[in-house]
Amino acid sequence: AQTVTQSQPEMSVQEAETVTLSCTYDTSENNYYLFWYKQPPSRQMILVIRQEAYKQQNATENRFSVNFQKAAKSFSLKISDSQLGDTAMYFCAFMEYGNKLVFGAGTILRVKS
Amino acid sequence: DTAVSQTPKYLVTQMGNDKSIKCEQNLGHDTMYWYKQDSKKFLKIMFSYNNKELIINETVPNRFSPKSPDKAHLNLHINSLELGDSAVYFCASSQDVAQEAYEQYFGPGTRLTVT
Numbered sequence: 354a355q356t357v358t359q360s361q362p363e364m365s366v367q368e369a370e371t372v373t374l375s376c377t378y379d380t381s382e383n384n385y386y387l388f389w390y391k392q393p394p395s396r397q398m399i400l401v402i403r404q405e406a407y408k409q410q411n412a413t414e415n416r417f418s419v420n421f422q423k424a425a426k427s428f429s430l431k432i433s434d435s436q437l438g439d440t441a442m443y444f445c446a447f448m449e450y451g452n453k454l455v456f457g458a459g460t461i462l463r464v465k466s
Numbered sequence: 467d468t469a470v471s472q473t474p475k476y477l478v479t480q481m482g483n484d485k486s487i488k489c490e491q492n493l494g495h496d497t498m499y500w501y502k503q504d505s506k507k508f509l510k511i512m513f514s515y516n517n518k519e520l521i522i523n524e525t526v527p528n529r530f531s532p533k534s535p536d537k538a539h540l541n542l543h544i545n546s547l548e549l550g551d552s553a554v555y556f557c558a559s560s561q562d563v564a565q566e567a568y569e570q571y572f573g574p575g576t577r578l579t580v581t
Contacts, residue, residue, distance in 0.1 A: 396575050398556060398572035403569070452562075456509040459508075
């Protein structure tokens with residue numbers, strides 16, 4: 354079965370600085386999708402960014418970008434110009450057949466003013 | 467308009483009771499899901515339905531029974547509630563089960579507390 358590992362339980366960053374959240378995964382599949390979801394204290398799950406495994410180019414969404422290393426099975430999230438509203442739990446997720454999402458354990462990110 | 471809605475948002479009940487959580491999506495999606503988030507925030511899929519047909523059934527106690535009356539609704543019924551069922555339950559939907567239509571939209575979650 355596929356597994357997703359987030360090795361950083363908690364991270365802190367100063368407002369306006371850059372932070373990178375790590376994620377590794379294990380799969381034998383060649384075609385798959387990877388996601389980062391944000392869960393603020395409101396507990397709503399919000400899609401931040403997605404990456405198709407067949408695309409070599411790293412996905413970017415405004416201040417959020419990923420570093421996708423397929424051979425290393427690594428999928429890190431970089432948040433630039435961190436804002437107080439970025440404080441949340443961030444989940445890395447892998448999508449396998451049938452649109453089943455497999456989540457990592459999450460990383461709590463605290464943005465400090 | 468809310469895309470994926472769940473009722474209730476909070477549910478407090480006693481051990482042994484039977485309860486239901488309702489989920490509705492107005493996105494016209496064909497596939498719906500139930501996820502469970504435990505006290506350590508770990509999220510895991512429980513079920514998914516595509517056009518009212520069960521396609522994913524993880525190792526979930528058979529006290530949990532999903533019901534899909536139509537493709538816009540996926541309800542979760544739980545019999546004989548136990549303390550360990552306390553969690554946040556999320557409903558989600560996506561356009562199709564095919565990987566090309568992969569974005570899942572989540573509801574606001576239902577916090578279930580069993581006392």
